[in-house]
Amino acid sequence: MAAPHFLTLDRIRKDYGAFTAIREVSFSVAPGEFLGLLGPSGCGKTTTLQMIAGFEVPSRGRITMDGRDLTTVPAAKRGIGLVFQSYALFPHMTAAENVAFGLEMRWVSKAERIKRVAEALDMVHLAHLADRFPRQMSGGQQQRVALARALVIEPRLLLLDEPLSNLDAKLREEMQVELRELQRRIGVTTILVTHDQSEAMALCDRVAIMQGGRIVQIDAPWRAYDVPADDFVADFLGRSNRLPACAGGGQAEAGGHRFALPPDLADRQGDILLTIRPERLRIGNDGAAGLGGRVQSRLFLGGFWLYAVETALGSFAVMLQNTGTVPHDEGAPVTLNWDAHSLRRLERA
Ligand SMILES: Nc1ncnc2c1ncn2[C@@H]1O[C@H](COP(=O)(O)OP(=O)(O)O)[C@@H](O)[C@H]1O
Ligand SMILES: [Mg+2]
Known part of the structure; x- marks a missing residue:
């Protein structure tokens, strides 16, 4: 049997x-x-x-x-x-x-x-x-x-x-x-x-x-x-960034930046703790849409660059694939952005 x-x-x-x-x-x-x-x-x-x-x-x-x-x-x-x-x-x-x-x-x-x-x-x-x-x-x-x-x-x-x-x-x-x-x-x-x-x-x-x-x-x-x-x-199971936000109307606001929530979180209202993995973040130039910040540090890891970006909500780790260019210097003002589907909700600890 x-x-x-x-x-x-x-x-x-x-x-x-x-x-x-x-x-x-x-x-x-x-x-x-x-x-x-x-x-x-x-x-x-x-x-x-x-x-x-x-x-x-x-x-x-x-x-x-x-x-x-x-x-x-x-x-x-x-x-x-x-x-x-x-x-x-x-x-x-x-x-x-x-x-x-x-x-x-x-x-x-x-x-x-x-x-x-x-x-x-x-x-x-x-x-x-x-x-x-x-x-x-x-x-x-x-x-x-x-x-x-x-x-x-x-x-x-x-x-x-x-x-x-x-x-x-x-x-x-x-x-x-x-x-x-x-x-x-x-x-x-x-x-x-x-x-x-x-x-x-x-x-x-x-x-x-x-x-x-x-x-x-x-x-x-x-x-x-x-x-x-x-x-x-x-x-x-790896690094993750905390993104405390305020939800309403299928959107959320954090650090002066408004962004879309994924469908499973669309009906949330009020304070919400989101997280996002470093490899799901993108770094845009100063003035682009996104959460404003400044490059605090940049580590070269061979296949990847590991950035720390200081924002009004604290420091964010960002993992960028090494594509042969070095886009953002230490100290540079930048913006962070992401796709809604990369956001997860965490229970508040
Ligand atoms: N023989 C023992 N007597 C008392 N406490 C023990 C004994 N073996 C393990 N422990 C305790 O049980 C807990 C779990 O231990 P263990 O299973 O070895 O952990 P891990 O392998 O995850 O590091 C620890 O707090 C350890 O101190
Ligand atoms: Mg053991």
Whole structure:
């Protein structure tokens, strides 16, 4: 009988004495899905993962995998592959021996072991380093060994807890591409814990954004970015500008500038807090229609320019694509404008 969801957390709570680490978390993961658990440090990501892995016991609620209650299934019997931030390889074992270790624990025959270790190392492009010790490998290579060790047992579920956080920026980006490609290729259901919003958005089919032991939004990354559930999500998933305005008659006014509201906000009256992403703003010349301001600073980011424009409503971040020209100097008077459909309404915090 095929279960509609592969893994389900149903109203999970976790107390440590008087402290509640997880208030109430419910979500389901589809077979083959790559789900991200995203949130700031201390919001409960690792605790959630540890309960799925079987290293922590929920205080309340139920976890089921393939329709089966996991409560009484010990960690070692859950068929879960784990990779943590610290590589946690055995220093006295070669890459191949590290990968083989999980199989030895499972009484796999030697011939089978050799074959599967070779396959797993090949998957992470490390076949040529099978005989190296961890100290002879870079951080990225060690983390690939850790990944091979998790995959060699052919897990039904792969749990990754900040696996790339110890790597430098460039290597992290390379590994992100590789990890995504590998996950798609082998199709293993995966949960990735990270505090890095760009990493979660780049890798995952859906992201669950956590705050204070709860999930505040679970959605495709682009949807959560485009239509954030609240202030917290809007800020956590990237920069956003606040635009406090006064609405009426399908329009709004802010800082002396009148502008159209999107259809879903057309019937609003009175004070309204709007937000807009930096890449949805345009900078016009002084005197053009728009919200007046002055260029405060300008950072060159290669593919983009990041402007800070000071206005009567505060500073606005504006991301402009680098088209080969440098249109606005620091200190220049400018105007900001935007399309109505780029505006979102936020609940006042
Ligand atoms: N064993 C524990 N005993 C008491 N508090 C804990 C324990 N483990 C985690 N916590 C607390 O639970 C909260 C969530 O921790 P954690 O899940 O590690 O957060 P994250 O992984 O999102 O950074 C934190 O406030 C942390 O201090
Ligand atoms: Mg953690």
